[in-house]
Amino acid sequence: MSDRKTLLRVTRRGLLSGAAGAATLAVAPRLMTPAIAQAAPFKVGLMLPYTGTFAKLGQFIDDGFRLYVEQKGGKLGGREISFVQIDDESKPEAATDNVNRLIGRDKVDLVVGTVHSGVAMAMVKVARDTNTLLIIPNAGANDATGPACAPNIFRSSFSNWQTTYPAGKVMVDAGLKNVVTITWRYTAGQEMIGAFAENFTKNGGKIVEQLTLPFPEVEFQALITQIASLKPDAVFSFFAGGGAVKFVKDYAAAGLNKTIPLYGAGFLTDGTLEAQGAAANGIRTTLHYADNLDNPANIAFLKAFKAKTSKDGDIYAVQGYDAAAMLDVGLTAVKGDASARDTLVKAIAAAKIDSPRGPLSFNKAHNPVQNIYLREVRNGRNELVSIAQADVDDPARGCKLT
Structure with a gap:
C-alpha cells in the first residue's frame, strides 16, 4: 500500500x-x-x-x-x-x-x-x-x-433484495423448480436468499432445503454432501470474497458442477474469478454489472x-x-x-x-x-447473458422518506 x-x-x-x-x-x-x-x-x-x-x-x-x-x-x-x-x-x-x-x-x-x-x-x-x-x-x-x-x-x-429478486423468475423460466439455497448465517446472506425465494416461490418454484453456516466459516464439505443427497434441480447461493472462492472450488471438487447447476448472487464470482479458476466455469449469477457490458x-x-x-x-x-x-x-x-x-x-x-x-x-x-443482469462465467469473466430485469427499484419497505 x-x-x-x-x-x-x-x-x-x-x-x-x-x-x-x-x-x-x-x-x-x-x-x-x-x-x-x-x-x-x-x-x-x-x-x-x-x-x-x-x-x-x-x-x-x-x-x-x-x-x-x-x-x-x-x-x-x-x-x-x-x-x-x-x-x-x-x-x-x-x-x-x-x-x-x-x-x-x-x-x-x-x-x-x-x-x-x-x-x-x-x-x-x-x-x-x-x-x-x-x-x-x-x-x-x-x-x-x-x-x-x-x-x-x-x-x-x-440493496440485498435488489440483486437476487430477479433471479427467482430467471430460474423458474429455465425450468429449475426444485432448488437448494446455501449462504452464511448473517444479514447479507439471509436477505439475498430471502429475496430470491420471494420471487422464486411466487413464480411456482419450491425451496427444497435452506442451508446455512456461521459467517465467516468456510467448512462446506458436510453441506455439499447434503446437497448431493438432495439432488435438487439447481443450487442458489450467496458467498463473497475468500469464502466464495472456497465454496466454488469445493463444489467443483465434489463434481456437483457437472450435475447440479450452480446459481447465485453476483458476488459469488465478482472479484473472485482469478482465484476460482476453472471451477467457476458455467456459474450463472445476477448482479448490476457484467464484465463485458458494451x-x-x-x-x-x-x-x-x-x-x-x-x-x-x-x-x-x-x-x-x-x-x-x-x-x-x-x-x-x-x-x-x-x-x-x-x-x-x-x-x-x-x-x-x-x-x-x-x-x-x-x-x-x-x-x-438500475438494471440487474444475468451473467455466466466464461473465459474467466462474468459475461452478459441477458438483462434479468430492467430498472429494478427496491421497494424500500419501512422507509418514511417514500
Whole structure:
C-alpha cells in the first residue's frame, strides 16, 4: 500500500480510552465560515475492510473512488478532495468507535463505507445521529434504505433484495423448480436468499432445503454432501470474497458442477474469478454489472482502472467510482460549498449518472434504480447473458422518506 494510504489502525486500548470523547465530538456542531470551508479540502473518510475476508473488495472500492477523483484533477465541484482511511476489518463490534473516530476526531465531511452489512448498519446509526453524509459503496442491508433511511444516507451499490429478486423468475423460466439455497448465517446472506425465494416461490418454484453456516466459516464439505443427497434441480447461493472462492472450488471438487447447476448472487464470482479458476466455469449469477457490458462508460472505466492498478475492474471498483461521481454531482451543484447541504443532498438524489454499469438513478430512499443482469462465467469473466430485469427499484419497505 502506498505512503499516501497510511492505514489507521484502531487498538482496543485506544478505542476504550477515546470512544467517549469521539462520540461527543461526533455530535458537536462545526463552527466554520463559508470562506474557511471553501479554502479547506473536502475531507472523505474511507471506512473499508483492508484486511480479512473482504480485503480485496475494500481495496477495489477505494481504488475506484480515488480513480474518479484523479480523473477530475483531484477536485470535485471545484473543491480539493483529501482522504482519511480506516480499516474496519469487517468487525461490527468495532464499527461505532471507528466511524465516531472519523467524524469526531478526523472531522470528515463524508464517510464512504462499507462492505460488511453488520458494520454498515452501525455506520448508518451514527450517520443518522450526527447527520453526517454517508455513501454506502457495497453493503446491501435492506434496512439502510428501508426503516433506517435518512436524507443524508445514500448507496452507490444495491440493496440485498435488489440483486437476487430477479433471479427467482430467471430460474423458474429455465425450468429449475426444485432448488437448494446455501449462504452464511448473517444479514447479507439471509436477505439475498430471502429475496430470491420471494420471487422464486411466487413464480411456482419450491425451496427444497435452506442451508446455512456461521459467517465467516468456510467448512462446506458436510453441506455439499447434503446437497448431493438432495439432488435438487439447481443450487442458489450467496458467498463473497475468500469464502466464495472456497465454496466454488469445493463444489467443483465434489463434481456437483457437472450435475447440479450452480446459481447465485453476483458476488459469488465478482472479484473472485482469478482465484476460482476453472471451477467457476458455467456459474450463472445476477448482479448490476457484467464484465463485458458494451457501453462507452464501461470501456473507458476498465481501461483507466487497469492503467491505475494493473488489475481488471469489477463491480466493487465501479461502486467506489460511482460513489465519487455522486459526490461530484452534489459538490458541482453547490460550486464546492458543502455548507449548502440541502442543495447538495437534493442534487445527488436527483442525479442520473452514466455509470459503467449502465443507467444509474436513485429512488426516494436513495437506493439505486438500475438494471440487474444475468451473467455466466466464461473465459474467466462474468459475461452478459441477458438483462434479468430492467430498472429494478427496491421497494424500500419501512422507509418514511417514500
